Amino acid sequence: MAPPHNRRTPPAFDPTVPGLAARHVAREAVATLLGPARGLALEDALAQAGRGARLEPGEAALARAIATASFRRLGFIKAALAARLRDGVPKDRPHLLALLVTGAAQILDLAVADHAAVDLSVRLTKADPQLQHLAPLVNAVLRRIAREREAIRAQEGDPLTHNTPDWLAHRWRTTYGEAAAHRIAIAHLEGAAVDLTVPRDLETWADRLGGLRLDLGSIRLAEVRDSVAELPGYTEGAWWVQDAAAALPVRLLAPGPGERVADLCAAPGGKTAQIAAAGATVTAVDRSAARLERLGRNLERLGLSAEVVTADALELPEDAPFDAVLLDAPCSATGTIRRHPDVAWTKNETDVIRLAGLQRRLLDKAARLTRPGGRLVYCTCSLEPEEGGGQIADFLNRNPDFERIALTPERLAGHAELIDASGDLRTLPSHLAGGTGRAGGLDGFFASLLRRRG
Numbered sequence: 124m125a126p127p128h129n130r131r132t133p134p135a136f137d138p139t140v141p142g143l144a145a146r147h148v149a150r151e152a153v154a155t156l157l158g159p160a161r162g163l164a165l166e167d168a169l170a171q172a173g174r175g176a177r178l179e180p181g182e183a184a185l186a187r188a189i190a191t192a193s194f195r196r197l198g199f200i201k202a203a204l205a206a207r208l209r210d211g212v213p214k215d216r217p218h219l220l221a222l223l224v225t226g227a228a229q230i231l232d233l234a235v236a237d238h239a240a241v242d243l244s245v246r247l248t249k250a251d252p253q254l255q256h257l258a259p260l261v262n263a264v265l266r267r268i269a270r271e272r273e274a275i276r277a278q279e280g281d282p283l284t285h286n287t288p289d290w291l292a293h294r295w296r297t298t299y300g301e302a303a304a305h306r307i308a309i310a311h312l313e314g315a316a317v318d319l320t321v322p323r324d325l326e327t328w329a330d331r332l333g334g335l336r337l338d339l340g341s342i343r344l345a346e347v348r349d350s351v352a353e354l355p356g357y358t359e360g361a362w363w364v365q366d367a368a369a370a371l372p373v374r375l376l377a378p379g380p381g382e383r384v385a386d387l388c389a390a391p392g393g394k395t396a397q398i399a400a401a402g403a404t405v406t407a408v409d410r411s412a413a414r415l416e417r418l419g420r421n422l423e424r425l426g427l428s429a430e431v432v433t434a435d436a437l438e439l440p441e442d443a444p445f446d447a448v449l450l451d452a453p454c455s456a457t458g459t460i461r462r463h464p465d466v467a468w469t470k471n472e473t474d475v476i477r478l479a480g481l482q483r484r485l486l487d488k489a490a491r492l493t494r495p496g497g498r499l500v501y502c503t504c505s506l507e508p509e510e511g512g513g514q515i516a517d518f519l520n521r522n523p524d525f526e527r528i529a530l531t532p533e534r535l536a537g538h539a540e541l542i543d544a545s546g547d548l549r550t551l552p553s554h555l556a557g558g559t560g561r562a563g564g565l566d567g568f569f570a571s572l573l574r575r576r577g
Contacts, residue, residue: 136250138176145182146225146243148172149189154221156194156469165190165465180350192228193221194464195312196279198286200227203275207267219254219261222247226265230272237269283308290472291457298508299551306553307506310564315462317344317351320365320393322400328362331355337555338536340374341367360425365393366462368550368565371541372449372502375534375548375572378403382446385492386429387436387485390414392421394449399427403447406430408439437488444494452482454503454510458567461552479509486518490525496577499525502548502570511569512545518573528572547571 138144151172156163163171169187178186193200204223205211213219222244229240244265248258268275279285283292283305295304319342321328326336332354334342342362347354356362373394378384380402386395389407391414398405399422407429409415415431422429432439436450455475460467486501493499501518503510519525529546532539543549548570556563 145185148186150221152190153193154217158217192232193224227268230269241265310552311461318367319362320370321362339367366566368568372500372570373397376500384447385445387450390418392418408432410435441491447498448489448493450489450501454505457506458504475507493575499573506567515571524576525573
């Protein structure tokens with residue numbers, strides 16, 4: 124005899140329902156980052172949530188788009204939800220909050236049919252034993268969001284005040300001033316372009332790819348409809364994806380043929396590829412074997428070579444110093460928020476302080492690996508002064524045998540706005556204007572070019 128029907132047993136999750144598996148993966152990834160594992164990157168959370176899901180490329184892209192949209196306007200979305208929930212947004216139930224946020228993000232920010240966003244969110248709620256009783260609530264709130272979409276969008280205010288965590292907004296106001304902080308926050312809502320580094324035949328590849336040749340030396344794609352792996356030149360290794368700002372530190376280092384160069388914290392390898400393409404002999408160091416495996420695959424595709432060393436950079440021997448050293452130090456990554464909006468909501472000031480200590484140790488190590496007369500570039504993809512100019516000021520006080528080589532606009536295609544008062548590189552997400560949306564902008568990068576006196 125069949126067991127009696129249990130009304131509390133949720134219906135089975137059916138991955139064959141179109142779009143449901145993608146939304147499940149997005150919900151799980153967002154819930155992970157809104158819960159205790161806040162330090163995890165969104166890409167890692169998506170990979171973790173997608174294990175076993177076997178998403179088709181289109182479904183994986185949809186999951187990523189939903190999760191990214193959820194974080195890009197998380198402050199705004201949570202405010203809209205709070206206004207329509209009697210008890211406000213659930214602070215201690217990340218899976219419920221993620222259901223509501225991902226559903227609302229689809230309605231407010233993506234070209235997704237309202238009924239699909241609502242109905243599939245309700246299906247996910249019913250399939251969760253802990254949340255099934257809240258399916259009517261999820262249904263009602265998301266349907267209201269859909270009905271009031273235009274009114275909600277009209278209420279979206281200043282992104283610095285309403286869509287930036289308070290600790291970051293305060294820091295950027297203090298460091299860059301009110302107007303610049305607002306421009307940064309606006310740029311974060313616009314997203315990021317796809318930039319390519321092309322070591323040869325830049326004009327030819329700009330024409331073939333229909334991209335814009337930036338005066339900083341990169342190609343910016345107007346639009347990528349398919350995977351970058353489907354674009355001309357990918358298979359033959361003619362280019363690699365690298366934000367225009369991320370390509371600048373190696374251009375400042377200016378490695379030459381025959382030079383021995385160390386790339387510390389090298390993975391995933393864009394800067395290693397630049398150094399190798401310049402003809403230098405490069406030693407790429409990273410403590411993550413998995414990330415170095417990816418670096419090796421990238422170099423193989425590009426037809427480039429490097430000595431790849433899996434090690435903690437702090438433990439490297441110092442008996443054979445290098446002609447030049449690049450240190451792309453681990454950092455809070457607040458300069459990449461337009462590309463990785465989860466960073467704004469998963470990092471905090473404690474991370475900045477903790478990482479600044481590691482950066483200090485790595486910078487001193489990089490100095491000892493640089494020969495007399497050699498060059499050292501320190502860089503981070505952070506907007507925080509403790510991870511940029513503050514590090515260099517302290518470093519020069521500790522290391523009188525090093526000097527800063529102040530940058531000039533000529534080294535940056537005339538872009539004087541990319542040079543700070545000390546002569547270091549400082550790019551902001553709002554820099555490189557000249558287009559709307561993703562046609563403009565740069566990742567926020569800091570880089571200082573140093574020389575060891577010989």
